[in-house]
Amino acid sequence: MGNMKDMVARIPNLVDWSTGEVRLMSAKCNSCGTYFFPKEHYQHRPGCSREGVEDALLPNKGKLASYTIQHYPCPPPFKTERNITPYGIGLVEFEDEKIQVAGIITDTDLKSLKLGMEMETTTLTMFTNEEKQQVVTWAFRAVKQ
Amino acid sequence: MRDVYIIGTGIHPWEGFSEKVFADFAAVAVNGALKDADMEWKKIQSIMAGIFIYGGNAGHLAGQYLESIFGETGIPVVNVYNACATGSAAIRMAYNSVAAGETDTALAFGADVSPKGFLTAKSDNAVQDRDVIRWKMTAMPNPVYWALECRKRMAKYDTTEQDLAQVKVLMSEYGSKNPDARFKKAYTVDEVMNSVYVCEPLRLFEICPVSTGAAAVILTANKELISKADKPVKINATTMGSSMYGDPTIRISAVSCPAVPEAPMLSESYSASRQAYEKSGIGPQDVDVLELPDNSSWHYLVYLEVCGFCKEGEADKMLRDGETKIGGKLPVNPSGGFSSHGEALSAQAIWQVIECANQLRGRCAERQVENPKVAMAQTYGLMGNSGTTILSI
Numbered sequence: 200m201g202n203m204k205d206m207v208a209r210i211p212n213l214v215d216w217s218t219g220e221v222r223l224m225s226a227k228c229n230s231c232g233t234y235f236f237p238k239e240h241y242q243h244r245p246g247c248s249r250e251g252v253e254d255a256l257l258p259n260k261g262k263l264a265s266y267t268i269q270h271y272p273c274p275p276p277f278k279t280e281r282n283i284t285p286y287g288i289g290l291v292e293f294e295d296e297k298i299q300v301a302g303i304i305t306d307t308d309l310k311s312l313k314l315g316m317e318m319e320t321t322t323l324t325m326f327t328n329e330e331k332q333q334v335v336t337w338a339f340r341a342v343k344q
Numbered sequence: 345m346r347d348v349y350i351i352g353t354g355i356h357p358w359e360g361f362s363e364k365v366f367a368d369f370a371a372v373a374v375n376g377a378l379k380d381a382d383m384e385w386k387k388i389q390s391i392m393a394g395i396f397i398y399g400g401n402a403g404h405l406a407g408q409y410l411e412s413i414f415g416e417t418g419i420p421v422v423n424v425y426n427a428c429a430t431g432s433a434a435i436r437m438a439y440n441s442v443a444a445g446e447t448d449t450a451l452a453f454g455a456d457v458s459p460k461g462f463l464t465a466k467s468d469n470a471v472q473d474r475d476v477i478r479w480k481m482t483a484m485p486n487p488v489y490w491a492l493e494c495r496k497r498m499a500k501y502d503t504t505e506q507d508l509a510q511v512k513v514l515m516s517e518y519g520s521k522n523p524d525a526r527f528k529k530a531y532t533v534d535e536v537m538n539s540v541y542v543c544e545p546l547r548l549f550e551i552c553p554v555s556t557g558a559a560a561v562i563l564t565a566n567k568e569l570i571s572k573a574d575k576p577v578k579i580n581a582t583t584m585g586s587s588m589y590g591d592p593t594i595r596i597s598a599v600s601c602p603a604v605p606e607a608p609m610l611s612e613s614y615s616a617s618r619q620a621y622e623k624s625g626i627g628p629q630d631v632d633v634l635e636l637p638d639n640s641s642w643h644y645l646v647y648l649e650v651c652g653f654c655k656e657g658e659a660d661k662m663l664r665d666g667e668t669k670i671g672g673k674l675p676v677n678p679s680g681g682f683s684s685h686g687e688a689l690s691a692q693a694i695w696q697v698i699e700c701a702n703q704l705r706g707r708c709a710e711r712q713v714e715n716p717k718v719a720m721a722q723t724y725g726l727m728g729n730s731g732t733t734i735l736s737i
Binding site: 209210213235236237239240242243244245264265266267268269270271273274275276277278283286288290292293294296297298299300301302303314336337 | 464465468470471474476477478479480481482483484485488491492493495496499540541542543544545546589590594598599600601602603604
């Protein structure tokens with residue numbers, strides 16, 4: 200994860216590490232109970248009053264609901280300093296929040312991936328910016344047993 | 345509502361990247377449709393155009409650009425975009441205009457020139473356009489979404505990698521017999537299984553690329569035009585659907601999805617097809633030939649289920665038993681499908697309807713289904729877009 204003080208998310212308001220744990224920045228509608236990610240991806244239940252939407256951090260850990268291994272480089276605007284291909288993409292389920300979130304799989308042997316395995320949210324450094332900050336995205340890795 | 349018939353269809357054959365402009369492709373398709381209908385341009389009373397999103401001002405006003413080629417007559421020209429279901433939207437608007445009696449004869453068309461390389465983000469505003477997030481943060485090209493769903497399917501049912509390959513084998517056999525298809529080589533299971541993984545479990549030959557192509561249909565309620573047309577095809581229903589709350593599918597460009605299903609998967613297509621069944625009084629059991637959106641081998645299987653041609657998890661058996669072959673119980677994609685064509689966004693839904701019409705009119709030569717009376721074209725577009733058209737003769 201590197202030194203968290205020198206990290207900046209490539210797009211703000213998606214991933215938080217201020218609590219010491221890396222967590223996704225979701226929002227919950229207190230009227231229909233739906234969690235959104237990203238926060239602006241409103242997905243209200245039809246008929247919901249849409250009142251009382253508040254920010255909510257997703258838990259750090261979830262379960263792998265699906266995954267793929269991508270074998271060719273993702274085109275721009277995706278950008279990394281080093282070649283990460285082939286890379287894993289996971290769909291991680293946060294059970295209590297009833298939401299699955301997609302993200303790059305990092306720091307994990309791709310051959311060890313199994314549906315249902317426990318994953319934790321982390322960051323992945325994609326490149327370093329002009330201010331020498333590490334520009335990151337959220338990512339998932341297998342929880343070490 | 346009045347009965348509406350397709351009296352003319354035209355296609356510019358599918359191909360790869362082109363230096364030519366989209367309007368030239370559109371003109372070829374429209375010219376073909378006019379000739380097929382044996383009618384003059386001046387009888388077209390409205391134009392519903394699929395927007396070509398990579399064409400800038402011209403592409404966003406595709407209908408006006410097309411009209412000026414054939415001669416401007418002051419008629420209503422409407423341009424529409426619904427992702428890969430754009431052509432469905434154009435046909436539906438043309439149908440509604442004619443069925444309601446607003447106009448007697450309407451043209452629907454779409455033309456798309458493949459951008460070089462990959463489809464990618466079209467803006468840089470991540471708050472307004474969530475598509476930016478998936479490209480910059482999750483590195484998920486479209487096939488990744490299909491692979492994630494395919495993996496779930498393989499865990500839930502007994503879908504195998506051989507099944508996925510077999511879809512391509514069938515599609516390539518039919519594509520090799522279709523002069524309008526872009527890919528005309530027939531493959532064996534081994535050849536497909538030996539193609540490289542793009543995103544596991546999907547291989548290179550099991551996903552479709554982007555293509556260039558154009559398609560046009562002329563719809564009418566004009567009795568004189570219907571009577572002189574070569575085998576007019578009745579439109580029994582043409583509908584569009586959007587997603588339903590709680591659909592568990594991860595939609596292309598989203599980075600999350602519900603974990604607990606409260607609606608069918610691919611609910612936009614569930615919705616479009618059920619509307620069409622209800623409006624037409626025709627059910628899946630009545631369909632003699634089906635064109636479905638095989639963006640990947642996974643789509644081929646799941647669409648048989650989403651549209652009610654079998655129960656969930658039974659599509660693999662239909663495939664293995666040969667039910668979906670030409671000559672089987674339900675011939676699927678005798679055109680060779682997207683697998684043999686590639687996606688030409690605004691044109692592909694119209695091309696699917698044309699294949700259905702051609703099958704009903706007995707024009708498909710080597711890939712002709714035996715004597716079909718009812719055909720169905722099903723489309724799929726990202727972020728909750730789908731269209732269903734049911735035709736009969």
